[in-house]
Structures are given as C-alpha cells and as structure tokens.
Amino acid sequence: MTTAEILKKVRRIEIKTKGLSNHIFAGEYHSTFKGRGMSFSEVREYMPGDDVKFIDWNVTARFSHPFVKVFEEERELILMLLVDISNSSLFGTHKQAKRDLMTELGAVLAFSATTNNDKVGVIFFSDKVEKYIPPKKGKGHILRIIRELITLEPSGSGGGTNVGLALEFLNNVMKKRSITFLLSDLVSTPYEQALQLAARKHDLVGIHIYDKHDKELPQAGLIQVMDAETGRTQWIDTDDRGVRMHYGMAFDNKYKYSVQAFRKSGASLLHVRTDEDHVKVLQGYFKGR
Structure with missing residues (x-):
C-alpha cells in the first residue's frame, strides 16, 4: 500500500468513525466510564x-x-486498546476481514475517548507484543493510531496469537487504572490468569471478533486449507459431515473458554461477527452498563 493510499484510507476511516463517535457514542462513553471523583x-x-x-x-x-x-x-481517564494483529485477524469471508472490523472499532473508541478529553494508548500483539503506543491526547495522536491499525503487521514469525502475553504487558506497563478494550478473535488459550489480574486492575472489556466461517465450514468439496497461525496446510473434505462437526466443535470450545474466563474474572465480553452491525453491539453494551 502506497503512502497516498494509506492516507486516503486513514481519512476515510476518520470520517466514518469520528462521525459515529460524535453523534452516537461520545455521550454514552462519557456516562458509562466515570471519572475518578x-x-x-x-x-x-x-x-x-x-x-x-x-x-x-x-x-x-x-x-x-x-x-x-x-x-x-474529574473526567480525565486513560483508554487502552489491546489489538490482535496476528495472521488469523486477516481472515474474512463476508463483509470484511476481522482486522478491518478491529480497525473500525478501535478508531470509534479512540475518537469517543478523545472527545471526552481522555488519553488513548495501544498495545498491538500477535504471539508477542509488536508495538506499544503510550497514552496521549490529541487528534494527531489518534490519526497515528489509525494509521498503525491499518498498516502494522506482525514481525518475524509472529503469526500466532498470545492474549495472555498482551494482558501481562498491560499489567506491567500501566500503573494507573485504565479503561481497556481487548480486540481479538481469541483463538489462543490459556489466558485466564492474566485476564483475572488485568480485570482487577483495569475496567476491562473484551470484544471477540469472528467470521461466520470461523465456526461453520462451507460445503465446497475437497479443498486445501492453511492454518493462518501456524502456516500449516492440509487437504480436507468439506462435504464430510464429521469434518464439519469437528471444525465447529473446535470453535465452540474456544468460545466457551472465553465466556467462562471473562465471567470468572468479572470482565465484560462482547461478540461481534464480521457481517454484523458493530454499532448496535456497542450501543447495547453502553446502554446496558
């Protein structure tokens, strides 16, 4: 992607997400996350x-x-975004890839925070922490975050996902309490212990991003597939009912683990599918707090 294309995409996301944050989320964000006194x-x-x-x-x-x-x-708060940029985030079969949805959600939350004069920081992670942007204020800072959301890729062999490592980094680097949104497809386990520690220290909200075909394998005959996290390829018969059932069960097991882990920690967990309206999901969360 050229510099001109990146700037054009940043501008397009800014216009869309800033409008949402100004007209829909800013007031709800303010009332949901109270100041320190x-x-x-x-x-x-x-x-x-x-x-x-x-x-x-x-x-x-x-x-x-x-x-x-x-x-x-005393309104000033800190919003931290933990953003999964592992290879599995590039998957998407319908409206958009998971990474695109994470970018929009991250931008909306960042603009909502900055409208309320809060600082915003980001931790990008794959199977390691890829980049840390300390919390700051200002439009220029938010536009830098959006640019990184669009362009940053995992380095080296960083194709996997390690949610626990990202949460541990948050616990170590953030001494003050923050509002933290974890944006990930949550394919990695276990992360329960780090999640519990983070939820005690921060106001933590997980947003599980997934695609329809993360859960349901389409019937397309014999196809070659590649695991985005490991790079391993294999041939599978998608017409085989047992294969499709096993595929769905693997998703369900990770889904159940995430629900139980977040419930046990006391943190909130939202689920957003790539072809769903994320605006309604966020609105429902803000109004339900």
Whole structure:
C-alpha cells in the first residue's frame, strides 16, 4: 500500500468513525466510564434548591449573601486498546476481514475517548507484543493510531496469537487504572490468569471478533486449507459431515473458554461477527452498563 493510499484510507476511516463517535457514542462513553471523583470548579451565587452543605461561608461572609461551591467530575481517564494483529485477524469471508472490523472499532473508541478529553494508548500483539503506543491526547495522536491499525503487521514469525502475553504487558506497563478494550478473535488459550489480574486492575472489556466461517465450514468439496497461525496446510473434505462437526466443535470450545474466563474474572465480553452491525453491539453494551 502506497503512502497516498494509506492516507486516503486513514481519512476515510476518520470520517466514518469520528462521525459515529460524535453523534452516537461520545455521550454514552462519557456516562458509562466515570471519572475518578469530583473536584472544585468555581463558586456562584446561591439559588433556591441548592444544597446548603455546599455553601462557601468565607465568600458568603465577604459579600454578605450566600455563595455555593460548584464541583465537576474529574473526567480525565486513560483508554487502552489491546489489538490482535496476528495472521488469523486477516481472515474474512463476508463483509470484511476481522482486522478491518478491529480497525473500525478501535478508531470509534479512540475518537469517543478523545472527545471526552481522555488519553488513548495501544498495545498491538500477535504471539508477542509488536508495538506499544503510550497514552496521549490529541487528534494527531489518534490519526497515528489509525494509521498503525491499518498498516502494522506482525514481525518475524509472529503469526500466532498470545492474549495472555498482551494482558501481562498491560499489567506491567500501566500503573494507573485504565479503561481497556481487548480486540481479538481469541483463538489462543490459556489466558485466564492474566485476564483475572488485568480485570482487577483495569475496567476491562473484551470484544471477540469472528467470521461466520470461523465456526461453520462451507460445503465446497475437497479443498486445501492453511492454518493462518501456524502456516500449516492440509487437504480436507468439506462435504464430510464429521469434518464439519469437528471444525465447529473446535470453535465452540474456544468460545466457551472465553465466556467462562471473562465471567470468572468479572470482565465484560462482547461478540461481534464480521457481517454484523458493530454499532448496535456497542450501543447495547453502553446502554446496558
């Protein structure tokens, strides 16, 4: 992809996802993820209905009529995105690849956070941590994140997925509590222990991204397939009912593991299929909190 093509794609994603974050998610993000408390903002004249416990007696005495203290929420938070860029994220048979959906979701969440003046950081991972972008504010920073979401590829033999390693890195690098969204197809196991530690320290939300044919093998006769994580190829008969059943069971086992692991840790877990409306899934989550 040329520089011009990258910039064009960044701009297209910015327009789409910034619009969603401004008109749909910004307010819901704000109300879902509260700040760390209340801080003094200013004083103003007392109005009927104000709580008398907030009267500023020093200012009241100085001006001979009542004034009250006004407080506002300490809003600044940190949003961390853990983004799976392993080879399996490139798979997609319908509307888009899993990586494309992760890019859109990451951009929407990043713009929602920056609209609320929160810092945003990213940990990209495959079977190792590929890149860490420390939390910062600003449009330029968000556009850099979007560019990396589009272009960053796993280095060396980093084709596999290690969710546990990414969570361990988060636990080590982030000393303050953060809002953390884990965007992955969650094909790796186990990661339960690291997940429990991360969920105790951070407000953690997993978003399981999957394709229809991650679960259902289409009937297409004898075909050669390649495991995106290992690079191993083999011939399989997709018309064989037993083969299709085994394929579906492998997906179901990982699905059940993720549900149980997230439930046990106390973290939230959303499931988004590549041909589904991710906007509705996020809205449902925000409204349900």
